[in-house]
Amino acid sequence: xxxxxxxxxxxxxxxxxxxxxxxxxxxxxxxxxxxxxxxxxxxxxxxxxxxxxxxxxxxxxxxxxxxxxxxxxxxxxxxxxxxxxxxxxxxxxxxxxxxxxxxxxxxxxxxxxxxxxxxxxxxxxxxxxxxxxxxxxxxxxxxxxxxxxxxxxxxxxxxxxxxxxxxxxxxxxxxxxxxxxxxxxxxxxxxxxxxxxxxxxxxxxxxxxxxxxxxxxxxxxxxxxxxxxxxxxxxxxxx
Ligand code: 6PG
Numbered sequence: 001x002x003x004x005x006x007x008x009x010x011x012x013x014x015x016x017x018x019x020x021x022x023x024x025x026x027x028x029x030x031x032x033x034x035x036x037x038x039x040x041x042x043x044x045x046x047x048x049x050x051x052x053x054x055x056x057x058x059x060x061x062x063x064x065x066x067x068x069x070x071x072x073x074x075x076x077x078x079x080x081x082x083x084x085x086x087x088x089x090x091x092x093x094x095x096x097x098x099x100x101x102x103x104x105x106x107x108x109x110x111x112x113x114x115x116x117x118x119x120x121x122x123x124x125x126x127x128x129x130x131x132x133x134x135x136x137x138x139x140x141x142x143x144x145x146x147x148x149x150x151x152x153x154x155x156x157x158x159x160x161x162x163x164x165x166x167x168x169x170x171x172x173x174x175x176x177x178x179x180x181x182x183x184x185x186x187x188x189x190x191x192x193x194x195x196x197x198x199x200x201x202x203x204x205x206x207x208x209x210x211x212x213x214x215x216x217x218x219x220x221x222x223x224x225x226x227x228x229x230x231x232x233x234x235x236x237x238x239x
Pocket of ligand 1: 041042043044045046069070071081140141142143147148149150
């Protein structure tokens with residue numbers, strides 16, 4: 001794993017750098033393999049990146065979009081990560097509908113929905129049961145408690161090693177999430193972290209030693225590239 005930490009002066013510069021890096025990685029994936037598999041982060045930080053992606057002229061038919069986690073709410077709920085990305089970007093470009101792979105949240109049973117999405121991924125990548133597919137790019141955020149995706153501190157999701165998708169929990173609210181094993185099979189993982197409120201957790205997550213169950217983002221040690229794009233407020237200790 002190559003870990004690269006970049007500290008940008010402010011949120012605007014972080015969004016621009018994220019756009020440049022993601023565009024370059026998308027283009028490289030398409031050049032090497034004919035298409036790109038891109039996994040989106042939820043939350044608020046990536047919204048400006050998605051809004052900027054909408055203005056690029058990329059071969060949208062060669063890009064497949066997935067979500068790394070999702071709140072267990074309807075797709076039209078204000079908390080939906082899918083809705084945020086569609087409004088900011090996907091509804092504004094001519095990406096074929098079959099290229100957009102949202103996590104299903106309509107079943108009454110989140111565990112069943114997790115299995116369904118896992119099966120979708122197995123079929124898309126044509127992997128055998130127990131084999132982890134390799135996504136080209138996985139975007140991640142980090143909470144001020146050191147969680148990433150919906151891998152929250154001291155939750156059962158952190159123990160799941162044999163599945164691609166599992167059920168996460170935030171304050172007893174169910175979420176669907178990539179497992180850390182699936183994330184770690186990616187070619188390129190890009191964290192985007194901004195805000196002074198993330199500084200303390202970031203120090204714990206990026207320290208040489210620490211507790212993965214308390215700071216789950218420490219579990220993200222991909223076989224490929226690992227990028228940490230930080231604004232000064234979050235990453236002052238690393239600039
Ligand atoms: C989610 C995200 C979550 C997010 C962090 C950071 O569904 O909320 O996937 O892991 O990336 O909580 O969120 P902000 O970018 O809003 O700080």
